[in-house]
Amino acid sequence: MPPLISHRRLLEPRSFADALKMLRDEGPLVPMAGCTDLYVSLNFGTLKDTRFLNLWRLAALRTIDVRGDLLFIGALATHTDLVRSPIVRKRLPMLASAAREVGGVQIQNRGTIGGNVANASPAGDTLPVLSAADAVVVLKRAGETRRVPFTMFYTGYRETVRRPDELIVAFEIPAIRGKQCFRKVGTRAAQAISKVVMAAIVGDRPRIALGSVGPTVVRATRTEAALAAGASVEEAQRTLLAEIAPIDDIRSTAEYRRRVAANLLALFWNGGARR
Numbered sequence: 001m002p003p004l005i006s007h008r009r010l011l012e013p014r015s016f017a018d019a020l021k022m023l024r025d026e027g028p029l030v031p032m033a034g035c036t037d038l039y040v041s042l043n044f045g046t047l048k049d050t051r052f053l054n055l056w057r058l059a060a061l062r063t064i065d066v067r068g069d070l071l072f073i074g075a076l077a078t079h080t081d082l083v084r085s086p087i088v089r090k091r092l093p094m095l096a097s098a099a100r101e102v103g104g105v106q107i108q109n110r111g112t113i114g115g116n117v118a119n120a121s122p123a124g125d126t127l128p129v130l131s132a133a134d135a136v137v138v139l140k141r142a143g144e145t146r147r148v149p150f151t152m153f154y155t156g157y158r159e160t161v162r163r164p165d166e167l168i169v170a171f172e173i174p175a176i177r178g179k180q181c182f183r184k185v186g187t188r189a190a191q192a193i194s195k196v197v198m199a200a201i202v203g204d205r206p207r208i209a210l211g212s213v214g215p216t217v218v219r220a221t222r223t224e225a226a227l228a229a230g231a232s233v234e235e236a237q238r239t240l241l242a243e244i245a246p247i248d249d250i251r252s253t254a255e256y257r258r259r260v261a262a263n264l265l266a267l268f269w270n271g272g273a274r275r
């Protein structure tokens, strides 16, 4: 049974500094961004927490810009913001492709990149992109900022290094050389959770990240190294199959996921993938 609505409390910070203070002084609080994931768990009664911190109005966390050589994406940028941003489309087109495939239009209008990452589902569509792009997660709590490489952010199934009094404030993404590829394979084009999702950079320094093939998003570092050393696509496919360990679940079988992952690798490296 979900807690009664009258037992829930929503704190409304007026500024980002206010939000950090509330987390420090009035925690534990569950950060709430677009609420598209939270609402589902509230509705199913799987979320027992009763005290929430509403981030939605904190416009300072919605910025998308270029700082020095880094693409800077605020945690509250919605999937629609990502799709529409000329900067994202130019510098990180695979992220715009991923955002375009999240849910449907309503979910894209409310769902945020910070929420997608913090929710920590291994099927989150933006996660392989951030992983392949060597993004850095910027976390803040009152008086402290820290930067965590995206590849070290997840510690296990739905577990992250984020501390309870920290907010994800942004993602910093270095400039990328090479062709960016993204592909989500699900039951249908919209409103479907992925069976396999893959992002890659095809170039001098190959980078490959996959979702839905393990408890967290994974970087296929052995396959990357094989390709960098001049392995053929067929050899790289064999390395990839030895490197991932997907499971059977209600959405797909492990065998199907393995075949799709290998096929996507060939598609990307043979030049057939759309961005």
Ligand SMILES: Cc1cc2nc3c(=O)[nH]c(=O)nc-3n(C[C@H](O)[C@H](O)[C@H](O)COP(=O)(O)OP(=O)(O)OC[C@H]3O[C@@H](n4cnc5c(N)ncnc54)[C@H](O)[C@@H]3O)c2cc1C
Pocket (backbone or CB within 6 Å): 030, 031, 032, 033, 034, 035, 036, 037, 038, 039, 040, 055, 075, 076, 101, 102, 103, 104, 107, 110, 111, 112, 113, 114, 115, 116, 117, 118, 119, 123, 124, 125, 126, 166, 167, 168, 169, 191, 192, 193, 194
């Ligand atoms: C119908 C439907 C379809 C969907 N389809 C897809 C899909 O195709 N692909 C996909 O990847 N996802 C999908 N989702 C999941 C969801 O929409 C996304 O994960 C979305 O990006 C979540 O963002 P949000 O802002 O709504 O997060 P919220 O629901 O507000 O929060 C999610 C989690 O993140 C935490 N959080 C949020 N922001 C921060 C922050 N800045 N700092 C720290 N913690 C934070 C919250 O405490 C919570 O634990 C779907 C959801 C629904 C309901």
